Amino acid sequence: MSAGSGQEPLRVAVLGARGRMGRQACAAVDAAPDLELVAEIGRGDRLDALAEAGAQVAVDLTVPAAVMGNVEWCLSHGVHVVTGTTGWTADRLDTVRQWCTQAPALGVLVAPNFGIGAVLVMRFAQQAARFFESVEVVELHHPDKLDAPSGTAVRTAQLIAAARAEAGLDPVPDATVEALEGARGADVDGVRVHAVRLRGLLAHQEVLLGGPGETLTLRDDTYDRASFMPGVLVGVRKVADHPGLTVGLENYLDLDGAPRRAGD
Numbered sequence: 158m159s160a161g162s163g164q165e166p167l168r169v170a171v172l173g174a175r176g177r178m179g180r181q182a183c184a185a186v187d188a189a190p191d192l193e194l195v196a197e198i199g200r201g202d203r204l205d206a207l208a209e210a211g212a213q214v215a216v217d218l219t220v221p222a223a224v225m226g227n228v229e230w231c232l233s234h235g236v237h238v239v240t241g242t243t244g245w246t247a248d249r250l251d252t253v254r255q256w257c258t259q260a261p262a263l264g265v266l267v268a269p270n271f272g273i274g275a276v277l278v279m280r281f282a283q284q285a286a287r288f289f290e291s292v293e294v295v296e297l298h299h300p301d302k303l304d305a306p307s308g309t310a311v312r313t314a315q316l317i318a319a320a321r322a323e324a325g326l327d328p329v330p331d332a333t334v335e336a337l338e339g340a341r342g343a344d345v346d347g348v349r350v351h352a353v354r355l356r357g358l359l360a361h362q363e364v365l366l367g368g369p370g371e372t373l374t375l376r377d378d379t380y381d382r383a384s385f386m387p388g389v390l391v392g393v394r395k396v397a398d399h400p401g402l403t404v405g406l407e408n409y410l411d412l413d414g415a416p417r418r419a420g421d
């Protein structure tokens with residue numbers, strides 16, 4: 158199959174191919190004329206199948222317990238990685254950075270969220286953070302989600318905390334003494350993060366900012382995993398142009414570029 162520009166299609170494997178995200182990612186890659194889906198790897202399948210199929214990029218949508226092993230395998234077999242799997246800590250990211258030094262031509266994209274709405278909420282929260290004394294993050298997800306807080310919420314809180322620190326803000330005021338442990342949520346770099354799990358939801362997030370006499374609420378709602386697929390494809394197409402570890406899809410996007418119509 159040709160990419161339409163005379164180039165060979167990029168050969169893509171999906172890890173976690175039978176999961177909720179993986180199934181949609183396989184369909185999205187399969188439907189893209191410039192990409193070729195060469196391997197669909199599920200739990201228990203041999204990763205060697207990926208090399209045998211000549212995959213150039215692996216999309217990992219598995220589980221926190223599997224993602225590190227998959228990234229290490231890909232980097233040691235010459236395969237770029239795009240992953241939306243959660244469970245990232247500073248230590249895990251440092252380990253991947255270290256592996257990347259052994260494979261300097263390869264790129265790894267860790268994308269806490271592939272949805273443009275969520276990426277923009279993170280950006281807007283970063284921009285707003287220095288103007289408000291108080292801030293909290295509430296994430297709301299389907300109850301089959303394995304982890305809490307969500308990777309997106311952790312990243313959002315970290316970005317807010319960094320923006321507050323850069324602006325020299327005091328800690329978020331909070332005189333509360335918890336009567337029940339957990340009532341005030343988790344503390345991510347000084348920002349409270351609350352996780353709701355509710356049947357009927359898919360993936361949602363609110364950033365609540367408050368100052369004297371006013372609040373600002375930033376909210377993103379994902380109703381269908383289709384919303385993640387354009388971001389997955391951006392990652393797949395651009396990862397080879399970004400050697401080393403990149404955290405956040407925003408680094409592959411021109412969020413500050415000239416206005417364009419949606420879909421252009």
Ligand SMILES: NC(=O)c1ccc[n+]([C@@H]2O[C@H](COP(=O)([O-])OP(=O)(O)OC[C@H]3O[C@@H](n4cnc5c(N)ncnc54)[C@H](O)[C@@H]3O)[C@@H](O)[C@H]2O)c1
Pocket residue numbers: 172173174175176177178179198199200201218219220221223240241242243244268269270271272385
């Ligand atoms: N970044 C984003 O935009 C985004 C969006 C949705 C979900 N996620 C994250 O992506 C991950 C997957 O989400 P999901 O809802 O599809 O979960 P899921 O449980 O439906 O799918 C995970 C799949 O991975 C498989 N798996 C486990 N270990 C494996 C291994 N070693 N090799 C290959 N496959 C393996 C499981 O059998 C399962 O089929 C989660 O961490 C989730 O939080 C990220």
Ligand SMILES: O=C(O)C1=N[C@H](C(=O)O)CCC1
Pocket residue numbers: 243269270298302303306307308309310359360
């Ligand atoms: O459904 C999930 O699981 C999601 N996980 C990501 C996260 O933890 O931030 C992105 C949203 C959906």
